[in-house]
Structure formats: structure tokens, C-alpha cells
Amino acid sequence: EQLGVEPAEEAGGDEEEDAVQAMERVEAGETGGSPGAPGPEEPGGLTWLVPEGSSSSRVIVHVDLDCFYAQVEMISNPELKGKPLGVQQKYLVVTCNYEARKLGVKKLMNVRDAKEKCPQLVLVNGEDLTRYREMSYKVTELLEEFSPVVERLGFDENFVDLTEMVEKRLQQLQSDELSALTVSGHVYNNQYINLHDIVHIRLLVGSQIAAEMREAMYNQLGLTGCAGVASNKLLAKLVSGVFKPNQQTVLLPESSQVLIQSLSHVKEMPGIGYKTAKRLEALGISSVLDLQTFSPKILEKELGISVAQRIQKLSFGEDNSPVTPSGPPQSFSEEDSFKKCSSEVEAKSKIEELLASLLNRVCQDGRKPHTIRLIIRRYSSENHCSRESRQCPIPSHVIQKLGTGNCDVMTPMVDILMKLFRNMVNVKMPFHLTLLSVCLCNLKALNTAKKGTIDYYLTPSLSTTSRSGKRSFKMKDTHMEDF
DNA sequence: TGGGGTTAT
DNA sequence: ATAACCC
Numbered sequence: 055e056q057l058g059v060e061p062a063e064e065a066g067g068d069e070e071e072d073a074v075q076a077m078e079r080v081e082a083g084e085t086g087g088s089p090g091a092p093g094p095e096e097p098g099g100l101t102w103l104v105p106e107g108s109s110s111s112r113v114i115v116h117v118d119l120d121c122f123y124a125q126v127e128m129i130s131n132p133e134l135k136g137k138p139l140g141v142q143q144k145y146l147v148v149t150c151n152y153e154a155r156k157l158g159v160k161k162l163m164n165v166r167d168a169k170e171k172c173p174q175l176v177l178v179n180g181e182d183l184t185r186y187r188e189m190s191y192k193v194t195e196l197l198e199e200f201s202p203v204v205e206r207l208g209f210d211e212n213f214v215d216l217t218e219m220v221e222k223r224l225q226q227l228q229s230d231e232l233s234a235l236t237v238s239g240h241v242y243n244n245q246y247i248n249l250h251d252i253v254h255i256r257l258l259v260g261s262q263i264a265a266e267m268r269e270a271m272y273n274q275l276g277l278t279g280c281a282g283v284a285s286n287k288l289l290a291k292l293v294s295g296v297f298k299p300n301q302q303t304v305l306l307p308e309s310s311q312v313l314i315q316s317l318s319h320v321k322e323m324p325g326i327g328y329k330t331a332k333r334l335e336a337l338g339i340s341s342v343l344d345l346q347t348f349s350p351k352i353l354e355k356e357l358g359i360s361v362a363q364r365i366q367k368l369s370f371g372e373d374n375s376p377v378t379p380s381g382p383p384q385s386f387s388e389e390d391s392f393k394k395c396s397s398e399v400e401a402k403s404k405i406e407e408l409l410a411s412l413l414n415r416v417c418q419d420g421r422k423p424h425t426i427r428l429i430i431r432r433y434s435s436e437n438h439c440s441r442e443s444r445q446c447p448i449p450s451h452v453i454q455k456l457g458t459g460n461c462d463v464m465t466p467m468v469d470i471l472m473k474l475f476r477n478m479v480n481v482k483m484p485f486h487l488t489l490l491s492v493c494l495c496n497l498k499a500l501n502t503a504k505k506g507t508i509d510y511y512l513t514p515s516l517s518t519t520s521r522s523g524k525r526s527f528k529m530k531d532t533h534m535e536d537f
Numbered sequence: 538t539g540g541g542g543t544t545a546t
Numbered sequence: 547a548t549a550a551c552c553c
Contacts, residue, residue: 122553143539162538183540208542208553327551360545361550380543389540427547443547491540 111253113216113260114377116290117197117267119279120299122210124151126189127178129276138172140165141180144391148180152299183209192275194380200267205287206380210279213287214267215377220259238265239281239302242293243309254306257283261304268302288373289313291324310371317342325368333357345369382497386415389429389491398472398481401490405471408492409464416494417457423494424448426467428474431489441489444474448494 119125123141128134128151138154140147147168150159158171168175180186190209197204203215227235235249238261248254264281271277281302282294292313293305305313317323319340321331337356339345346369353362367373388408395401405428416423427445448470455461471492479485 146538148539164538181540187541206542206553211553325551329550384543387541391539441548445547489539 113220113256114290115214115264116282116294117212118294119210121149121151123149123180138175140177142177143181203377205377213377216260220256223259238262240297242303242305243312245306245309257304264302286373314371342369385495387493388412391489395487404490421497422453425496427493428471429491430487433486433488444477
């Protein structure tokens with residue numbers, strides 16, 4: 055697959071074949087009513103196929119962009135196209151394009167090792183996430199145009215619940231069009247499609263919508279990616295990665311066991327992270343089958359009922375978690391890692407840098423953060439991942455100044471952050487930090503005034519804001535419940 | 538290992 | 547405030 059050369063064409067020759075094979079399977083079949091639920095055919099639609107309320111089965115798509123940061127960099131600088139490209143953060147190649155992968159570069163590879171493996175590797179710095187973040191939200195917004203229920207996972211993955219959209223398309227579908235229904239992209243496990251099976255039909259329509267989404271991503275944003283269509287998030291995510299770059303795959307329910315059993319270790323199951331995998335290993339559980347067959351009671355005792363029940367369901371391919379619309383972000387944070395920070399003045403200047411960027415971001419967002427947090431990582435030979443944090447409310451007079459250009463909001467916020475800093479770090483003793491991070495969270499839309507407070511009854515009047523910076527107020531409408 | 542994010546406890 | 551998860 056030549057990324058970006060053939061616009062949104064499926065990769066590999068077998069893609070065409072899949073569609074052809076699917077057609078042949080379809081044509082071999084009958085086109086009559088569903089054997090399980092035969093009913094009168096209504097004019098103008100296939101509503102007879104979909105007994106109301108009886109179908110709890112969902113259609114979910116997982117959309118996963120190909121080496122996202124590298125794609126964004128190649129769009130920013132087209133001269134990079136065709137060359138092996140890595141995106142560097144500090145001394146790590148965090149991601150790279152497929153040219154680089156062919157030459158042996160892996161994600162999260164040390165720059166030294168990467169250059170050794172691939173001396174022609176071109177590196178661009180990707181420590182500033184601004185352009186990646188902006189492109190990421192453009193993708194989410196594009197997907198939200200198809201259906202508003204879009205859940206982000208990191209910057210480069212999205213889940214979309216297509217159930218309703220598929221239902222609508224089926225209602226529009228004429229019965230004579232059913233026999234011509236085809237899959238878009240690969241069918242996992244090369245499974246046979248049964249057009250008498252309403253679940254198959256719905257997933258096929260889902261695959262067509264997924265193809266339209268990828269086409270729109272390419273045409274409108276110049277981005278390629280993979281998609282997986284299945285009946286829940288777990289399976290959609292697992293199946294999206296089966297054919298890799300710029301291809302899509304649909305999973306029919308009869309092949310879901312094949313899919314999850316294809317995982318060689320429980321750690322590969324999304325939802326089972328490093329810690330849980332270690333604890334499972336201690337119990338002698340390493341394969342998906344091990345987890346499926348392990349005593350639920352003992353598992354609950356070891357991991358707690360919540361985790362135990364959830365991951366054991368995952369091991370069967372069951373995942374009833376909804377696609378939760380992400381909406382605007384819950385928090386904004388900026389972090390910087392370094393070899394060593396051991397003085398307060400050094401920390402202060404780094405904190406100022408982080409905060410300045412954050413204020414720009416939060417200003418563009420429009421909402422106001424009500425909480426500020428400082429996060430540090432202390433140097434230590436072992437236990438590298440652990441962080442400490444302190445947070446506090448942002449004083450209301452500071453919140454009000456946010457977004458008003460000429461007011462100095464930096465000074466009071468840096469003062470707060472340094473108080474949090476000294477609360478965590480005894481600056482009279484030697485210290486060694488390897489990371490500083492500032493987070494603005496508890497975001498609220500403007501003026502979320504609470505009942506019973508003055509602000510609830512008074513609203514700022516933009517038109518009468520005086521030159522002196524004082525604000526004038528007018529009474530809000532009151533309601534009976536106010537009293 | 539980087540520079541982000543989320544939810545649960 | 548931390549710990550787990552995700553990318």
C-alpha cells in the first residue's frame with residue numbers, strides 16, 4: 055500500500071476479491087424472508103426484517119489512523135513523503151511511517167537504535183502536540199457528522215456507534231436491493247456472509263459506512279487509517295488492526311472466538327494493562343483461554359469483583375460498555391520531561407513555560423478551568439512511573455480574568471503553582487525531578503453560577519462593560535424554584 | 538520511554 | 547490524591 059498515492063483505495067489485491075467472493079455467496083443464496091422471523095413485506099422498506107425492540111445487537115466501528123503523527127508531519131511538509139520518517143520526542147522515536155518500519159524502525163524505539171538500524175531515517179521533533187491535537191479533533195468532528203456518538207481514544211482512535219444509522223439505512227433499503235448488498239473491505243476469517251441473517255446485514259451496512267468515513271477522512275483531511283466493524287468496542291478495536299495500513303475489516307459474530315483466541319497473551323486484550331497482566335501471570339493465567347476457564351470466584355477474590363467480572367467477560371469477547379461521546383476535553387495539560395531539575399528557580403521557569411501554553415489553549419476553548427494541578431516525577435532508580443500531584447481550586451477572581459487579554463493572569467497562577475510545588479518538594483533539601491506537568495481541569499462553561507449566590511442573580515453585561523475594566527451586571531430572570 | 542488523555546477508588 | 551487504563 056502506497057500511503058496517500060492511491061486516494062482511499064483499499065490495499066492489496068485481495069480486497070477486490072473479498073467483495074467479489076461476497077457477491078458470489080450472496081447470489082448463491084435465496085432472497086426470501088428470514089427463516090427465523092418471516093413476516094409480511096412492507097412496501098418501501100425492510101422493516102419486516104427488524105422486529106422492533108428485539109435487536110439489542112449493536113454496530114460499532116473503531117477508526118484507527120495510520121502512524122498519525124508521521125502523517126501529520128508529511129502533510130505539513132510534503133517533501134518528507136516517500137522518505138523513512140520518525141517523529142522524535144526527547145530521545146525516543148515515538149512513531150514512524152511505513153517506509154521507516156520496512157527498514158526496521160519500531161514505535162518507541164531509542165533514537166540511537168533507530169539511527170543504527172536505519173541511518174537514512176529522517177527525524178522531526180514531535181514534542182509540541184498542537185498540530186496533532188488540532189488534526190485529531192478535526193477527525194473526531196468529521197466522524198461526528200456521520201453520527202454524534204463518537205468516543206475518542208487517544209489522539210488517533212475513535213469509536214462510533216453506528217447502530218441507529220444502520221437502522222435508518224435498512225429502512226430505506228428496498229427489498230430487491232438486499233440481494234445486491236455487499237461488504238466493504240475484508241471479512242474477518244474469510245467468513246461466509248448470510249444475507250438471511252439480519253446481524254450480518256447490519257454489519258455489512260456498517261462496513262459501508264466505515265468505508266465512507268475513511269473516504270471522507272482522506273478527501274477532506276488527507277488522512278488514511280484502518281477501521282474495524284463489530285458488535286462491540288472490544289471486538290471492533292481488535293478487528294480494526296487485522297489488515298494494516300489503510301484497510302478495514304468487519305467481524306461477523308460467528309468468528310469472534312477465532313479473533314480473541316488469536317491473541318497470544320491476555321496483555322494484548324484492551325482493558326488488561328501492565329499491572330493486571332502481572333497479577334494474572336502470578337495466577338498462572340497467560341492465554342485468553344486460561345482467563346476464560348479460570349474460576350470466577352478466585353479471580354474475584356484476587357482482583358476484586360469489578361475488575362474480575364469485567365476482564366473475564368472481555369476474555370469471551372463480551373463488552374457491553376457503551377460508546378460514550380467524548381465531547382470537549384475534560385482537562386488540558388502540558389508536561390516536560392528532562393534529565394534533571396534540582397532548583398526552585400529552574401522549576402519555576404519550566405512551570406511558567408507550561409502554564410503560558412496552557413493559558414493559550416484554555417483561552418481558545420472558551421470554558422474556564424476551576425482547578426489547577428501540578429504534577430512531578432522524582433528521580434528514582436526503581437519505580438519510575440510514579441508521579442505525585444497537588445491540586446487546588448483556582449480563585450474566582452483569577453478565573454474571571456482568564457481570556458481577558460491584557461490582564462496578567464500568569465503571576466497569580468504561577469504563585470499558586472509554586473505553593474503547590476513547595477507543598478510537594480522540600481526545597482530546603484536536595485531534590486531531583488525528571489518531569490513537571492501542569493493541568494487545568496474542572497472545566498465549566500461560563501458563569502455556572504449556583505443558586506443562592508449573588509452570581510446566580512447577576513449576569514455580566516457585555517454591552518455595558520466599562521473602559522475601566524469594571525463589569526456591570528443585570529438581573530437574571532428568576533424562577534419560583536429560586537425561592 | 539513521551540506527551541498526552543480517561544475513569545475508578 | 548493516587549492508581550489503573552488507553553493512545
